[in-house]
Amino acid sequence: MKRVFSIFLVLSLFLAPLAFAEDAAAKFPEREIRIIVPYDAGGASDMTSRIIATGLEAALKGTVLVENRSGGSGSVGMTYARESAADGHTICYIPVELVMQKILGISDLVPEDFAFIGRLTEVPAALTVKSDDDRFNSVDDFIKYAQANPGKVTVGNSGTGSIWHIAATRLEEETQTQFNHIPYDGAAPAVTSLMGGHIDAVTVNPGEVLAGVEAGKLKVLALMTEERDTVSFADIPTLKESGIDVVIGGWGAMGVPKDTPQAVVDKLSAALEQAASTEEFKKFIAERGMIVHYMDAASATEFIDEQAVFFNDMLSNMDLD
Amino acid sequence: MTNQNNNPIRKWNAGAIVGVLFTSCSVYYFVKSFEYPYRNRFGVGPGLFPRWVSLLAIVAGVVYTLVSIFKDKFTVGDTFPHGKELLNVLTTILAILVFVLIVKQTGFLVASVLLLFVLFIRSYPVWKALLYAIIVSAIVFAIFKIGFSVPIPVNRWGF
Amino acid sequence: MVEAFSSLYEGILIAITPENILYCFIGCMVGMLVGVLPGIGPSEATALLIPLSYGLDSVTAIIMLCGIYYGGMYGGTITSVLINTPGEAASVITCLDGYPLAMQGRAGVALKVAAVGSFVGGISSTFGLALLGPAVADFALSFGPSELFALLVFGMSTVIGLMGKSLIRGLIAVCIGLSLALVGMDPISGTIRYGFGIRELVSGLDVVTLSMGLFGLSEILVGMENLSVAGKATAINSSKLLPEEVRPTVMSIIRGSFLGFFMGLIPGTSSAVPALISYSMEKNLSKHPEKFGTGVPEGVAGPETANNSYVGGAMIPLFTLGIPCSPTIAILMGAFMMHGMTPGPTLFITNPDVIWGTIASMFVGNIILLILNLPLAGMWAKLADVPSKLLYPVVLIVAMMGAYTVDNSVFGIVVMLISGVIGYVLKKLDIPLAPTILVFVLADMMEQNLLQSLKINSGIGGLFKSTTALVLLIASVVVITFSLIAELKNKKSALLTHDE
Numbered sequence: 013m014k015r016v017f018s019i020f021l022v023l024s025l026f027l028a029p030l031a032f033a034e035d036a037a038a039k040f041p042e043r044e045i046r047i048i049v050p051y052d053a054g055g056a057s058d059m060t061s062r063i064i065a066t067g068l069e070a071a072l073k074g075t076v077l078v079e080n081r082s083g084g085s086g087s088v089g090m091t092y093a094r095e096s097a098a099d100g101h102t103i104c105y106i107p108v109e110l111v112m113q114k115i116l117g118i119s120d121l122v123p124e125d126f127a128f129i130g131r132l133t134e135v136p137a138a139l140t141v142k143s144d145d146d147r148f149n150s151v152d153d154f155i156k157y158a159q160a161n162p163g164k165v166t167v168g169n170s171g172t173g174s175i176w177h178i179a180a181t182r183l184e185e186e187t188q189t190q191f192n193h194i195p196y197d198g199a200a201p202a203v204t205s206l207m208g209g210h211i212d213a214v215t216v217n218p219g220e221v222l223a224g225v226e227a228g229k230l231k232v233l234a235l236m237t238e239e240r241d242t243v244s245f246a247d248i249p250t251l252k253e254s255g256i257d258v259v260i261g262g263w264g265a266m267g268v269p270k271d272t273p274q275a276v277v278d279k280l281s282a283a284l285e286q287a288a289s290t291e292e293f294k295k296f297i298a299e300r301g302m303i304v305h306y307m308d309a310a311s312a313t314e315f316i317d318e319q320a321v322f323f324n325d326m327l328s329n330m331d332l333d
Numbered sequence: 334m335t336n337q338n339n340n341p342i343r344k345w346n347a348g349a350i351v352g353v354l355f356t357s358c359s360v361y362y363f364v365k366s367f368e369y370p371y372r373n374r375f376g377v378g379p380g381l382f383p384r385w386v387s388l389l390a391i392v393a394g395v396v397y398t399l400v401s402i403f404k405d406k407f408t409v410g411d412t413f414p415h416g417k418e419l420l421n422v423l424t425t426i427l428a429i430l431v432f433v434l435i436v437k438q439t440g441f442l443v444a445s446v447l448l449l450f451v452l453f454i455r456s457y458p459v460w461k462a463l464l465y466a467i468i469v470s471a472i473v474f475a476i477f478k479i480g481f482s483v484p485i486p487v488n489r490w491g492f
Numbered sequence: 493m494v495e496a497f498s499s500l501y502e503g504i505l506i507a508i509t510p511e512n513i514l515y516c517f518i519g520c521m522v523g524m525l526v527g528v529l530p531g532i533g534p535s536e537a538t539a540l541l542i543p544l545s546y547g548l549d550s551v552t553a554i555i556m557l558c559g560i561y562y563g564g565m566y567g568g569t570i571t572s573v574l575i576n577t578p579g580e581a582a583s584v585i586t587c588l589d590g591y592p593l594a595m596q597g598r599a600g601v602a603l604k605v606a607a608v609g610s611f612v613g614g615i616s617s618t619f620g621l622a623l624l625g626p627a628v629a630d631f632a633l634s635f636g637p638s639e640l641f642a643l644l645v646f647g648m649s650t651v652i653g654l655m656g657k658s659l660i661r662g663l664i665a666v667c668i669g670l671s672l673a674l675v676g677m678d679p680i681s682g683t684i685r686y687g688f689g690i691r692e693l694v695s696g697l698d699v700v701t702l703s704m705g706l707f708g709l710s711e712i713l714v715g716m717e718n719l720s721v722a723g724k725a726t727a728i729n730s731s732k733l734l735p736e737e738v739r740p741t742v743m744s745i746i747r748g749s750f751l752g753f754f755m756g757l758i759p760g761t762s763s764a765v766p767a768l769i770s771y772s773m774e775k776n777l778s779k780h781p782e783k784f785g786t787g788v789p790e791g792v793a794g795p796e797t798a799n800n801s802y803v804g805g806a807m808i809p810l811f812t813l814g815i816p817c818s819p820t821i822a823i824l825m826g827a828f829m830m831h832g833m834t835p836g837p838t839l840f841i842t843n844p845d846v847i848w849g850t851i852a853s854m855f856v857g858n859i860i861l862l863i864l865n866l867p868l869a870g871m872w873a874k875l876a877d878v879p880s881k882l883l884y885p886v887v888l889i890v891a892m893m894g895a896y897t898v899d900n901s902v903f904g905i906v907v908m909l910i911s912g913v914i915g916y917v918l919k920k921l922d923i924p925l926a927p928t929i930l931v932f933v934l935a936d937m938m939e940q941n942l943l944q945s946l947k948i949n950s951g952i953g954g955l956f957k958s959t960t961a962l963v964l965l966i967a968s969v970v971v972i973t974f975s976l977i978a979e980l981k982n983k984k985s986a987l988l989t990h991d992e
Contacts, residue, residue, distance in 0.1 A: 052822065062826045078826065081695055088677050088695045119684075166948050194947055197940065200822075204759050204815050210636030211948060223814025223836030296829075348921055355664065362671060362686070369683055379678035379685060382939045386674060390667035397660050405658070412920045418717040422916070425716045429892065429909050433902050449885050456719050456881035469886050476529070477893050485896065 040100055040276050044075035047266075048096075048104045050089025051170065052082045052198035056135050056217040056302060060264050061105045063296045064132065067287025072279075082197050085109055085171035087119035094125045098269035100276035103129070108175045108262035111320040115327045116173040123316050126267030127277050130284040131307035131315060133297055135262040137179040137236040138218040138248070142209055143229055151234045151254045154213070158189035166211040167191040168202035175262040176202075178323075179236055180215040181330055182258050183251070206230065217262075218245050219300030236260050243298045263305075263319075265312050281309040343410030348401030350409075356394030362387035421455065428452060440488030441478075445470035500622050503848025506551060507856050512849070515552050516857045519559020520864070526560070527567015527580075529894060537564065538823045550831035551846050555853040557827050561820050562614055562803045562854065565763070566861050569606040569796055570872050573599055575887050577708030581699050581764040581933045582799040584926055585771045587707060588654065589784065589791030594873075596787055601733060603869035605789045607862060609745045609797035614858035616749040617756065617804025621811075622851050629812040632757040637944035638954040642964035643758070644938040647765050649968035650772035651927045652975040654785075659976070661923045668914075669931030672697055678939070692903040696936070701895045701904050702911050703929045708891045709912025710919050712884050719881040737789050744774045744790035748797030755798070756805020759815055763802045764933050767795035772971070781978065804854065810835050811847060 045068070049061045058080060065076040081089035086109040093104030106126060113121040141148045148154045158165045169177040172195045184191055196202035199216040206214050206221075207229045214221070215236075222244060224230035234251045235241060236258050241248065251258045266284055268277060287293060288306045297304045307315055366383035401407065414422065428451045436444040446466045453462035474492070478485045506512065519541075526537040537560050545553035568583040573590035586606070593602040620628075635643070651666065652659075675686045676696025687693045733741060748770045755766035774794040775784045784791050809815040814836030816822035828835045833843050840847055895904035915925055945954045955961050 052816075058822075058826070059829060062829060080822070091694050163950075192947065192950065194944055196944070200816065201759070204633070204809075204813075205636055205944075207813065207815075208633035208636050210638075223834060223838075227813055227837040229813070351917060351921060355668075359667070359671070362674075365686065369678075369685055379683040381943075382678075383674050383685060386667070386670045390671055393660065393663045393667045397664050400658075400660055407921055414717045421716045421718070422713050425713060425888075426909065426913065429888075429905070432892070433905050433909070436902060445889055449889060452716075452885040452888070453881070465882065469889065473889055473893055477897065485893070486902075 038275075040279055041072055041074040043101060044077055045072070045101050045103060046077045046079050048089050048093040048102060049078055049080045050082065050086035050093075050105065050107065050109075052080055052200055056199065056219055056262075056300070057105050057107055057264055059219070059300060060133055060297065060302070063293055064266070064284070064287050067290055067293055068283050071283035071286040085113070085116075085118055085173045085177075085195075087113055087121060090121050090125075091119060093267075094121065094269055096269055098271035098273075100268055100272050100280055102268065103280065104267050106265040106267045106316075108135075108319065108323075109171075109173065111316060111323050112173055112175075112178070112327060115324055118173050123313075123320055125270055127270050127272055127309075128265055128267045128312040128316060129277055129281040129309050130288065131263060131265040131305070131312040132284075132288050133264040134303040134305045135175075135217050135264060136241075136301065136303070137176060137215055137261050138221070138245070138301070139183070139213060139215055139233045139236070139251070140203075140206065140218075140221045140224075140230050141213045141233060142206060143225075143231040145209075145212070148213070148233060151249070151251065151256070154233055155187045155189060155256070158191065159187070162190040163192055165189075165191050165213065166194050168194045168196055168205055168211045168214040168216075170199040170202060170216060171195050171197065175260070176214070176216045178327070178330075179258075179260045182260050182326075183215065183236075183256070185330065186256050186258050203230075217301055218248075219302055222300060241301060244301055264302075265307075265316065277309065340410075343408065343415070345409045346401060346406060347409045347412045348405060348407040349398050352394055352398030352401050356391060356398060359387050359390035359394050363391060424451065424455070436486050438488070440490070440492050441485045442470050442474055442492040443488070445473065496623050496625075499844065499848045500852060502845070503850075503852030504855070506845055506849035507555065507852035511549075512552055512555050512853060513856060513860075515548065515556040516559050516853050517860055519556035520563035520566075520857050520861050523560040523563020523565075524567035524861070524864070527564040528570050529890065538820055538827070545827065545831075550833065550843075551849040553831060554824075554827060554846060554850050555857075557824055558850055558854060559857045561824065562800060562857060563861060564820075565614075565796075565800045565803060566607065566610050566865060569603065569610070569792075573602045573606070573792070574872065575708065575883070576711045577887065577891065578703050578929075581703065581762060581929070582767050582802075584703060584707070584764065584929050585767045585795040586792055588771065588926055589786075589788050592785070592787030593789070593792065598787065599873035600870050601789055602787075602792045603872055604866060605733070605741055605745075605793040606796040607865035607869055609748060609793040610800040610865075611858050611862040612745050613749045613752055613797035613799075613801030614803065614861075615855060617753040617801040618851060618854040618858070619804075620753045621804045621807050621854075622848075625808055625812055628757060629808055631754075632759060632809050632815075633813075634960065635758045636958075637941040637948060638958050638961045639964070640758070640761075641938060641941040641945050642955060642958075642961035642968075643761070643765070644934050644941065646964045646968045646971070647768055648931065648934055648938070649971045649975075650769055651930055652972055654772070654924060654926050654930070658922070659980075661921070662927055665918070665924050665927040666931050668918075669928040670935050672702065672928075673932045673935035673939075690903075692901065697907060697932075698898045698904065699929070699933055701898050701907050702932060704891045704895055705908040705911030706915035706918075706925045706929060708887065709908055710915030710925070712888050712891075713912060713916040714919060715880050715884050719879075719884070733789055740774075740778065740788075740790040741793045743777075744770070744794035745797045747773060747777075748794040749801045752798035752801025753805040756802040757808055759809055762933060762937075763799045764930065766798035766802050768930055770794040770798035776971075776974070807851075811839065812837055 047061045047065055049058050051057045061078050065078050068076045081092050086107055090104055090110060093102055096102035110121060111123060113119045147157050167180045169180060177193055180191055180193060194211055199220040202214050202216060203221055203224055205211050207224055218232055218235065221230050221232065225232060232245060232248045234254065235245060235248050236251050238259055240246060240250060285308060294304050362383065366380055366387055369380035369383060370378035371380040371384060372378045428448050432444045432448045449466035449469055450462050453465050522537055538557050541557060541560060545556060568580050569586055572578045572583040572586040573594050576587050576591040578584045578587055590602040593599060675693055677684050677694055684694055751770050752766040755761055771791060771794060774790050775781045806821050810821050810825060816825045825835050833839055833846060892905050895908040896902060898904045918925060946952065948954060955965060
C-alpha cells in the first residue's frame, strides 16, 4: 500500500505541471514580456513604448521590458519580432513604416505578418532647423533658399524610407525643391547632428526636438498637421497656413506575430486599452508633441490596411532619392 | 621523433591551409558583394564597403598563404595537439554541440548536467563529477532564470 | 563655478541620506555582478531594474540605476584579468596585459590598479561633469559624421599597435573582424548582406557572443587540452606594484581620465574606443613598448581608467542636451522619463535636486566601489587558484548562458561555438584576436558615418573641410607609420636573435 501511494505521489508530482500547461491563455503572461522597438532609444516610438510598458505592467501584473533593435528603417526590429515565438511574450511597436517596407523594397514585411492589438498615437511631423541659422527664420525663407539652391539643403531623417524621409519628400514635391536627404539610425542621432550644424534641417516629430528647442539650439519652423498643436508647440504655424498643402505624419501601434493565439491577443488588447487610457499616458504623449488616438484591435487592423493602400498610391508616384 | 610523426597529416602546413581557406572565403565575399549595388538611388550603396573590405582580405589572404609556405611554417603536427589532448578538445566541442541539440527537449538543467558531467568526468571520480555538475547547473539556473528572468529553455516540468 | 560648488554641496546632502547610500550600494553591487556575468551587460541590467525603481523616489531610483552603469565598468575587468574573457567590448583591451599579469601570479596587481584607475577616472570625470557640464556640451556637438568617421579611423589605426609580432597576421585578424561586421542589415539602406538566409543573422552578429567565443571559448579549448597544466598561475601572488612600475601606472591613470572624459562627450562612440586609444597611447609613450602584452600594469590601468571616465563624460550630453550617447545612457534616459522628467537643459531648472543628487551620488558610488574592490581584488585573485579542471567547465556553462541571453536563442551558443573554434585555430597560428573584435566594434559605426559624410558633402570633401577630421586623419597616418616602423624594427631584431 505504502508503495502504491509513493508511486502515485511521484506520478502526480510529474503530471501536475502538465495539467497546468493546458490553458496557456489563462496563465498568460508566464514570464516577462518584451516590447521590441525598431528604433533607437530616445525617439518618439521608444518613449511611447516605455510609457506604455508601465501601463501594461499594471494591467497584466507582470514584467514588461523594452528592447531597442534599430536599423534599416525599422525593418531589423520588426523582422526580429515577426520571427519571434507567437506566444504573446514578444510585442512589437509598429510604426507607420511597416506599410511602406515592401513598396520601397526595404524588406518583405507586410501588415499581414502581425496581429495588431491596438493603435496608440498619431505622430505629426515638423520642420526644424538650428536656432542660430539666420538663413531660415520662417518656412518661406527655407523654401526660397531651397529653390535657389537645389540639392544643397541637407535634411536629416530617421532612415531611408522612414516616414520622416517621406515627409521631406512630400515637402519637396509640393514646393518644387530638391533636398539632400541624409538617413540616420533613428531620429535622435539626426537631431544631434542638426544641433551640431552638420545638416541643415530635420523633418521629425516635434517631441523629438523638444529638448533641443528648450536648450535654445533648435527652432521649429512649421508643423505638418491639419491644425496647430495645443500644448508645447501652440505658437508654431502649420505648413497649410503658409499655403503648402503637406499634411503628413506617422502613427504608433502595437502588434504581435500573426500566429499568436486569439485568446492571448484579446488579453493583450484589453491591457493595452487600459494602459492607453491612463491620464499619465495621455499627458506624457501630449507634452511630447504627439496625439493620443487609441484604436482597438479591429479598427487598428482596418486602419493599417487603409494606410497600406494610401502609401502605396502615394509612393508609387513619388521619386525618392 | 615518435611514431605519431608518421601520420602524413601532421606534416601539412597549417598556416597555408588556413590561408587558402581564408582567401577562398574572401573571394566568395568579393563575388557576393556584386549582389549589393555599389551605388543606388539613395547615393552610396550597400556594396561599397563589402567590395573594398573583401579586396583587402583577398590580398591579406594571399600574402599570408605565401608567407606561411615560404617563411613562418606552422605544420599541423607542431601547431595542434594530438592523441589524448586532441581528444579532450574534440570532446568539449562535441559536448557543446550535444547541449545545443538537446536543450530544447530536455530543458536546461538536464542538458547542462550532462555537459558538465562529460567535462568533469575527465578529472574527477564519477560521484564527484555528477555532484559538481548538478550543483553548478543549479546555481547557474538560479542566477539566470530566477535572478535575471532570462527565458532559459525548460522542459515540461519547468527545469 | 561657485554656483556649481554650492549646487554640488546641496547634491551631496541628498546623496548621503541613508536610503540613497543604500540604493547606490545596491546599484553598484548589481552592476559589478552583471559586469562579471557575460551576456548581461549594464544596459540589460539597467533595463531590468527600471521596473523595480518605480516604487522609489525619483532621485533614489536614478542614483541606483547610475550605480549599475559605472559598477558594471568595474566588474567587467575581473573576468578579463582572471580568465581572459571580456564581459563586454570595453574590457577586450584589459585582457591584453591583465591576463598575462594573472598568469604571473599578479592578478591582485591587475585588479588593484584597475580598481584605483576606475576610481580616479570615475571621480575626475564626475568633477568634469559637475564643473564643466554645459560649457563642453558644444564640443560634443562639433562631432558630426565626418569627424566621427575620422575618429574611428584613428581608433582603427591604433589597432595596428596591437597586432603582435607579425604584421600580416595582424592584417588577417583585422580582415576577419571587418568581414564579420558586414554580416547583417546594412546601416543605411537596410539591405541584408551575407545573411545566408538565416534570420538570426539579419540584425548582425553580436559583439558579446563573438568575444566570448573568440576569447573565452578558445581559451577554454586550449586549457582543456591538458587540464593539469592549463592556466596555472605561478604562485607568487603578490599584489604590490614594483617600484619602477609606479610612475608609468600613475601617469597612465591621469591620461586615461582626460581621454575617457572627452570621448564620453562625443555622441555615437562606445566605451571600447577610449580604452583602445588609451592603450595605444600608453604603448607609444612607454619607454618599453615591447613589454606591452606581456603583463605591464599601465596597460591595464590606462584603459580601465578611460572606460570609467567615459561614464561621467557621457552624462553631459544627456543632462544638458537630452542626447543619449551610448545604449546604457539611452536606457537611463528612459528611466528619467518614466519618473516624469525629460533629460535636457530644463532639467537643471525643474529638478536640480535630481541632477545634483545624481552627480553627487557618483562620488559616493565610486568610493563604495573602491572600498569594495580593494579587498575584493585579493579575493577575486584567489579565484585564479581554483583548479582549472573545476573552473573551466564552470566558465564554459556561464559563457554559454551568456551567449544564449543575447538573443534568447541557442543560435547564440552556436555562433559562440563556431567563433570559439576559429579563435582556437587562430590562437594556435599566433594570430592576435584583439584586433578582430575591436575592428568588429568599430566597423559598423565607421561605415555608417562614412556614408553619411559622403552624402552630406556630396563626396569625400567633408573629411578635409573639417579641421578636427583632418587632424584626426593626419594623426592616423602618423600613428600607422610609426607603428609600422616600430614593428619592423622589432621584427628585425627578433629575427636576428631568434632565427639562424
